[in-house]
Amino acid sequence: MTAQRDDATWTDFLAGSLRPRGTGLSLQGQLLRHLRTGILDGRLPAGSRLPGSRQFAATMGVSRNTVTAVYELLGAEGYIEADRSGTRVADLRRPAPPSAAAHVARSPSLSARAMRIPRRAAVAGDGFALRPGVPALDRFPVAAWKRCLDEAIARRGHEALGHGDPCGELELRAAVLRHLAMARGVRATPDQVVITKGAQEALALCVRLLADVGDTAWIENPGYRGAQDAMAAGGVDVVACAVDDAGIVIADDDWALRPPKLVYTTPSHQYPLGSVLSASRRLALLRNAAAHGAWIVEDDYDSEFRRSGESIGAMQGLVPDAPVLYVGSFSKTMFPALRMGFLIVPSSLLPAMRPVLGELLRGGRRFEQLALADFIRDGRFGRHVAAMRRLYRERRDALRDALGKHLRLPHTITGGDSGMHLALHLPAQVPDRRVAFLAREHGMAPEALSAFVSSATPTCNGLVLGYGNTEASRMDDLVATLARLIDRSLTGDRR
Amino acid sequence: MTAQRDDATWTDFLAGSLRPRGTGLSLQGQLLRHLRTGILDGRLPAGSRLPGSRQFAATMGVSRNTVTAVYELLGAEGYIEADRSGTRVADLRRPAPPSAAAHVARSPSLSARAMRIPRRAAVAGDGFALRPGVPALDRFPVAAWKRCLDEAIARRGHEALGHGDPCGELELRAAVLRHLAMARGVRATPDQVVITKGAQEALALCVRLLADVGDTAWIENPGYRGAQDAMAAGGVDVVACAVDDAGIVIADDDWALRPPKLVYTTPSHQYPLGSVLSASRRLALLRNAAAHGAWIVEDDYDSEFRRSGESIGAMQGLVPDAPVLYVGSFSKTMFPALRMGFLIVPSSLLPAMRPVLGELLRGGRRFEQLALADFIRDGRFGRHVAAMRRLYRERRDALRDALGKHLRLPHTITGGDSGMHLALHLPAQVPDRRVAFLAREHGMAPEALSAFVSSATPTCNGLVLGYGNTEASRMDDLVATLARLIDRSLTGDRR
Numbered sequence: 001m002t003a004q005r006d007d008a009t010w011t012d013f014l015a016g017s018l019r020p021r022g023t024g025l026s027l028q029g030q031l032l033r034h035l036r037t038g039i040l041d042g043r044l045p046a047g048s049r050l051p052g053s054r055q056f057a058a059t060m061g062v063s064r065n066t067v068t069a070v071y072e073l074l075g076a077e078g079y080i081e082a083d084r085s086g087t088r089v090a091d092l093r094r095p096a097p098p099s100a101a102a103h104v105a106r107s108p109s110l111s112a113r114a115m116r117i118p119r120r121a122a123v124a125g126d127g128f129a130l131r132p133g134v135p136a137l138d139r140f141p142v143a144a145w146k147r148c149l150d151e152a153i154a155r156r157g158h159e160a161l162g163h164g165d166p167c168g169e170l171e172l173r174a175a176v177l178r179h180l181a182m183a184r185g186v187r188a189t190p191d192q193v194v195i196t197k198g199a200q201e202a203l204a205l206c207v208r209l210l211a212d213v214g215d216t217a218w219i220e221n222p223g224y225r226g227a228q229d230a231m232a233a234g235g236v237d238v239v240a241c242a243v244d245d246a247g248i249v250i251a252d253d254d255w256a257l258r259p260p261k262l263v264y265t266t267p268s269h270q271y272p273l274g275s276v277l278s279a280s281r282r283l284a285l286l287r288n289a290a291a292h293g294a295w296i297v298e299d300d301y302d303s304e305f306r307r308s309g310e311s312i313g314a315m316q317g318l319v320p321d322a323p324v325l326y327v328g329s330f331s332k333t334m335f336p337a338l339r340m341g342f343l344i345v346p347s348s349l350l351p352a353m354r355p356v357l358g359e360l361l362r363g364g365r366r367f368e369q370l371a372l373a374d375f376i377r378d379g380r381f382g383r384h385v386a387a388m389r390r391l392y393r394e395r396r397d398a399l400r401d402a403l404g405k406h407l408r409l410p411h412t413i414t415g416g417d418s419g420m421h422l423a424l425h426l427p428a429q430v431p432d433r434r435v436a437f438l439a440r441e442h443g444m445a446p447e448a449l450s451a452f453v454s455s456a457t458p459t460c461n462g463l464v465l466g467y468g469n470t471e472a473s474r475m476d477d478l479v480a481t482l483a484r485l486i487d488r489s490l491t492g493d494r495r
Numbered sequence: 496m497t498a499q500r501d502d503a504t505w506t507d508f509l510a511g512s513l514r515p516r517g518t519g520l521s522l523q524g525q526l527l528r529h530l531r532t533g534i535l536d537g538r539l540p541a542g543s544r545l546p547g548s549r550q551f552a553a554t555m556g557v558s559r560n561t562v563t564a565v566y567e568l569l570g571a572e573g574y575i576e577a578d579r580s581g582t583r584v585a586d587l588r589r590p591a592p593p594s595a596a597a598h599v600a601r602s603p604s605l606s607a608r609a610m611r612i613p614r615r616a617a618v619a620g621d622g623f624a625l626r627p628g629v630p631a632l633d634r635f636p637v638a639a640w641k642r643c644l645d646e647a648i649a650r651r652g653h654e655a656l657g658h659g660d661p662c663g664e665l666e667l668r669a670a671v672l673r674h675l676a677m678a679r680g681v682r683a684t685p686d687q688v689v690i691t692k693g694a695q696e697a698l699a700l701c702v703r704l705l706a707d708v709g710d711t712a713w714i715e716n717p718g719y720r721g722a723q724d725a726m727a728a729g730g731v732d733v734v735a736c737a738v739d740d741a742g743i744v745i746a747d748d749d750w751a752l753r754p755p756k757l758v759y760t761t762p763s764h765q766y767p768l769g770s771v772l773s774a775s776r777r778l779a780l781l782r783n784a785a786a787h788g789a790w791i792v793e794d795d796y797d798s799e800f801r802r803s804g805e806s807i808g809a810m811q812g813l814v815p816d817a818p819v820l821y822v823g824s825f826s827k828t829m830f831p832a833l834r835m836g837f838l839i840v841p842s843s844l845l846p847a848m849r850p851v852l853g854e855l856l857r858g859g860r861r862f863e864q865l866a867l868a869d870f871i872r873d874g875r876f877g878r879h880v881a882a883m884r885r886l887y888r889e890r891r892d893a894l895r896d897a898l899g900k901h902l903r904l905p906h907t908i909t910g911g912d913s914g915m916h917l918a919l920h921l922p923a924q925v926p927d928r929r930v931a932f933l934a935r936e937h938g939m940a941p942e943a944l945s946a947f948v949s950s951a952t953p954t955c956n957g958l959v960l961g962y963g964n965t966e967a968s969r970m971d972d973l974v975a976t977l978a979r980l981i982d983r984s985l986t987g988d989r990r
Contacts, residue, residue: 033680036808039774076912077807078741078773092775109847111756114704119850126657137656146648153641161632161830162621185528197692198857209609213708213730229854235708235730246573261606278573279534280587312572313531335656339859352604355614359724362693364834368863417571 006049013038014060028066032073039079039089046091050080117229124445126336129478131445132272132421132466135332136391144380145334145371152370160370166361167354168195168342172373176342179376184303185313186326192350194343194357195369199299199329200226202343205360206262206297206325207234209353215261220248222452222460224271224299227264236262240454243270245414247277250285259292268303268312272452272464273423274415282315289323295346296324302419304333304385305392316344330372332420332468333385340365340372392420398472399465402479409486411462420468423449428461431489436463438485444478501544508533509555523561527568534574534584541586545575612724619940621831624973626940627767627916627961630827631886639875640829640866647865655865661856662849663690663837667868671837674871679798680808681821687845689838689852690864694794694824695721697838700855701757701792701820702729704848710756715743717947717955719766719794722759731757735949738765740909742772745780754787763798763807767947767959768918769910777810784818790841791819797914799828799880800887816843825867827915827963828880835860835867887915893967894960897974904981906957915963918944920955926984927956933980939973 038044050056053071057064071087074080081090109115126134152160167173173193180186196202203226211217213235219227221240231238239258242249248265263285267277277285289296298315306312316326329341345353375381396416403413409427416422426432432448439446449462463482470478533539545551548566552559566582569575576585604610621629647655662668668688675681691697698721706712708730714722716735726733734753737744743760758780762772772780784791793810801807811821824836840848870876891911898908904922911917921927927943934941944957958977965973 033808036774040778040813073807076771078771078775078777090775092778109844110851111703111705111707111710113707114851117851117854119854126659134657138653140653140656142648142652142656146645149644149648150641153637153644157637158633158635161635161637161832162629163831164621198859200857208606208728210606212606212608215606233703276571276573278585279531280573280585282573283535283587312568313528318535336658336857337656337859337861339857349604353609356605356609356612359612359614362695362831362834364693364832366832 007051009044009048010051010056011059013043014056027062028070031060031062031066031070035070035074036077036079039074039092044089046089048089049085050087050089052086116232124440126469127443128440128445129443129470129474130439130465130467130482131469132447132464133332133336134466134469135335135420136388136469137335139388139391140335141380141384145375148371148374148378148380149367151374152367156366156370160366164363164366166358166363167191168193168363169366169369169373172369172376173342175373175376177344179381180314180326180328180344181317184300185317186344187317187320188326188344189347192344192347194345194361196341196343196361197339197365198331198341199301199327200230200341202325202327202329202341203227203230203264203297203299204233205343205357206295206327207231207236208360209356210295210325211236211261216258217262217264218248218250218254218260219264219454220266220270221454222272222449223264223454224266224301225452227297227299228454231262231264238454242459243273243275245275247275247281248285250281250288252284252288255288255292260294262295262297263289264297264299265315266299266301267315268300268306269415269418271299271301272415272421272447272449273460274417274419274421276312276417277315282318286315286319286322286324294323296322297327298324299327301329302332305389305420306418321346321348333381333388334372334375338368338372340368392468395467395470395472395475396422398475399467399470399479402475405476406479406483407486408483421464421466423460424463424465425449425460426462426486428458429490430461430486432461432463435482435485435489438489439482442478442481442485444482446482502546504539504543505546505551506554508538509551522557523565526555526557526561526565530565530569531572531574534569534587539584541584543584544580545582545584547581611727619935621964622938623935623940624938624965624969625934625960625962625977626964627942627959628827628831629961629964630830630915631883631964632830634883634886635830636875636879640870643866643869643875644862646869647862651861651865655861659858659861661853661858662686663688663858664861664864664868667864667871668837670868670871672839674876675809675821675823675839676812679795680812681839682812682815683821683839684842687839687842689840689856691836691838691856692834692860693826693836694796694822695725695836697820697822697824697836698722698725698759698792698794699728700838700852701790701822702726702731703855704851705790705820706731706756711753712757712759713743713745713749713755714759714949715761715765716949717767717944718759718949719761719796720947722792722794723949726757726759733949737954738768738770740768740770742770742776743780745776745783747779747783750783750787755789757790757792758784759792759794760810761794761796762810763795763801764910764913766794766796767910767916767942767944768955769912769914769916771807771912772810777813781810781814781817781819789818791817792822793819794822796824797827800884800915801913811839816841828876828883829867829870833863833867835863887963890962890965890967890970891917893970894962894965894974897970900971901974901978902981903978916959916961918955919958919960920944921957921981923953923956924985925956925981927958930977930980930984931958933984934977937973937976937980939977941977 053067057067080087124131173190177190177193207230215236217231217236218239218241220243247270300314316324326344330338412425414423432450436448446463446465449460450458453459548562552562575582619626668685672685672688702725710731712726712731713734713736715738811819821839825833907920909918927945931943941958941960944955945953
């Protein structure tokens with residue numbers, strides 16, 4: 001191609017460019033984008049010579065500096081190349097644009113492990129009635145929380161913008177511990193406390209730090225699905241242990257047969273059945289874990305909301321140096337969007353764990369952490385939890401009364417002594433998943449009890465009913481509707 | 496044991512209890528703790544009968560309700576048991592307290608995979624000079640950020656306390672996308688944007704969603720260690736690809752030999768060398784990835800701070816439906832403690848990915864997300880980035896000048912066109928890790944270039960010098976000290 005023809009090509013091309021298109025881009029940005037597109041789509045062919053920057057600037061009515069900057073950048077990107085005879089469009093051997101369809105045909109969407117993640121019913125919004133795990137959002141003292149945040153920002157300002165300690169602000173770790181020592185009998189020092197973005201991250205850390213692919217973990221059945229997910233994500237083999245009214249059932253033989261690396265349990269209020277792990281089982285578990293080199297992961301969710309007097313103490317503090325990793329979250333005592341939880345690691349593991357945690361965790365969220373420390377220290381946290389305990393008792397009573405009034409089938413209720421949900425056990429012929437599904441249409445999101453079962457044969461059937469975010473005055477109407485749905489599910493009536 | 500003896504045991508035991516100990520516990524709490532301890536340590540022996548609640552209440556001078564509540568709770572915990580003849584202390588077969596030492600002797604601390612996580616030098620504080628990756632913390636407009644937060648809390652209040660969309664607030668996803676479309680040429684719709692807690696979480700999602708254990712990933716060498724960590728954590732085999740002054744080097748043969756599932760690259764500003772991936776390599780990479788069913792993970796870190804005119808566009812937007820997952824973070828454009836980043840997924844993957852993301856992500860952090868959306872929309876984000884671009888140019892120039900003035904060894908500098916760091920290449924005989932180590936004592940935290948190399952034989956040697964959080968006026972002194980440390984490291988002088 002001759003220099004004249006190149007010039008003509010460029011003049012034609014440039015003539016059509018640079019109409020202001022409201023892109024918000026600078027003149028230079030528009031020029032760049034236009035030239036890149038022209039080179040990619042072949043209107044400016046490979047090998048064609050660029051006009052000199054002076055000529056280009058004059059043609060386009062832009063400053064020569066702009067043109068020089070554009071050329072430099074196109075050069076750095078490899079769109080144009082300088083040689084002895086001037087600057088030319090590079091040969092990009094431009095491919096046909098890869099089509100999304102062709103790509104996906106070759107690459108069968110997600111990884112096998114992602115495909116194995118169970119796709120449950122889409123999570124209901126927080127506004128659904130009877131949804132487990134949602135606290136009374138409208139009762140949270142937002143104004144007081146905002147004051148704590150404001151004060152943290154005012155007090156620490158620029159100083160708290162950096163990464164900070166990967167395990168969290170020491171102020172918060174100390175405040176959490178003081179609270180837990182008193183409320184739950186936890187024994188530790190602040191350096192054993194690790195702030196996480198929730199119980200789920202704490203569980204994932206336990207798995208990664210203490211178990212290898214192919215190791216065994218015991219979990220409760222029925223049980224918290226998040227624990228099972230965390231084990232599966234870490235490649236750990238899960239053994240599901242039965243649960244009765246004294247918590248997780250483990251025979252002494254089990255320890256000999258297939259000793260686990262991790263035992264996940266919810267001793268204060270088994271999820272979802274609500275039983276309390278008995279003292280003798282707690283001690284046997286602690287003794288056997290120590291003897292077999294296993295670690296107990298104690299998920300102490302909801303324990304703050306225990307109603308019958310004092311809370312049951314944590315396993316973590318039952319004996320000195322218990323082989324327990326203690327997991328908790330502020331999602332229910334504060335609010336779900338806070339995304340903050342904690343892990344308390346045994347002091348014996350601390351020297352080995354600290355450098356690894358430094359690599360795995362990134363710290364940050366310091367204003368929120370400082371605000372939360374303040375909120376706990378000033379007693380606002382304790383007062384809020386106490387108020388919610390009273391509120392949830394009222395809501396639970398209303399729910400129980402309504403169930404007694406409207407349910408005609410034989411049923412039992414477990415787990416109402418703590419937390420924000422109870423388990424309603426129904427006869428095996430009630431299709432609990434179908435009832436849970438139908439309830440969505442009526443603005444309710446109870447969960448099917450059988451969905452918490454990890455063995456092939458369901459060990460329980462019924463509904464998990466959350467009452468945290470549902471007003472007592474609504475219970476009667478809601479349960480009347482639910483009772484109707486249950487009756488219809490048995491007769492096959494789909495109205 | 497007779498009832499009389501039991502009564503005597505209890506009277507003795509109770510006499511010694513309940514001295515106010517400033518624990519902050521209620522009377523009931525103190526009683527509970529005291530009784531639990533007595534049962535666990537054997538002072539209240541298994542089988543001994545409890546006094547009736549009326550008698551107990553009278554002895555202790557507490558209300559009968561308190562005693563009834565305590566008994567109920569001890570019963571629920573399994574410490575005491577009711578039988579026909581009354582209530583007795585349960586037989587807990589109390590073990591000797593597991594000693595931490597014995598436990599650790601059996602269980603060799605952490606998992607094998609945790610032990611494989613490289614323990615690098617403890618991370619320096621954000622206040623260290625020349626530390627890579629830290630922005631100018633003292634220049635961040637904290638007051639403006641606080642106003643955005645306050646407004647988000649005032650505007651949404653209780654409504655934003657719940658979980659929300661697992662992929663993030665739509666307001667933020669739309670604001671991020673508008674910004675990226677303009678600044679980086681990214682092509683997507685807001686539902687393709689996933690808000691994460693940083694680039695690292697985005698990388699971990701890419702690995703888990705798209706690669707299985709034993710799959711291959713290509714990464715840059717030298718390169719970002721976080722990418723290598725994410726691949727290793729996901730069980731993916733890493734192939735380290737060389738980097739030259741036109742970015743990652745991939746031969747066509749490589750695709751035939753060992754095609755990867757993922758290719759991790761930093762095309763706008765290779766980390767840490769700073770080269771720009773050429774247009775022809777970009778297109779070849781896109782074409783080959785599409786043909787082989789691989790996914791490109793484009794980490795567009797630091798691209799906002801490009802100095803020579805307009806930023807180089809993202810690979811994500813170079814062709815329609817590019818097989819690219821686009822990763823970014825607000826740690827440097829905003830501040831590290833914010834812990835917020837994003838992932839933009841190809842639209843073709845969205846239908847398969849959405850339900851899985853719903854299971855893996857928990858949403859939340861809504862006030863922060865809404866505040867950030869506001870900060871971006873109102874142009875404060877753009878103005879801050881522009882101001883930092885000017886500031887970093889000044890700091891980079893001061894650093895370059897100082898290096899030219901003080902360094903007597905032959906050296907080259909790369910990567911100063913963008914971001915907040917440059918790479919100083921030094922002769923192979925300079926022990927770069929030792930220099931980096933010695934610099935700590937002088938309040939500096941440059942990183943050794945060889946530490947970014949993942950192959951056995953180091954392909955580069957020198958220092959990565961961050962200038963984001965170091966004032967221009969300090970560069971001369973700092974570099975003079977650094978030059979002295981380099982000279983001494985060669986002569987073995989340890990002063």
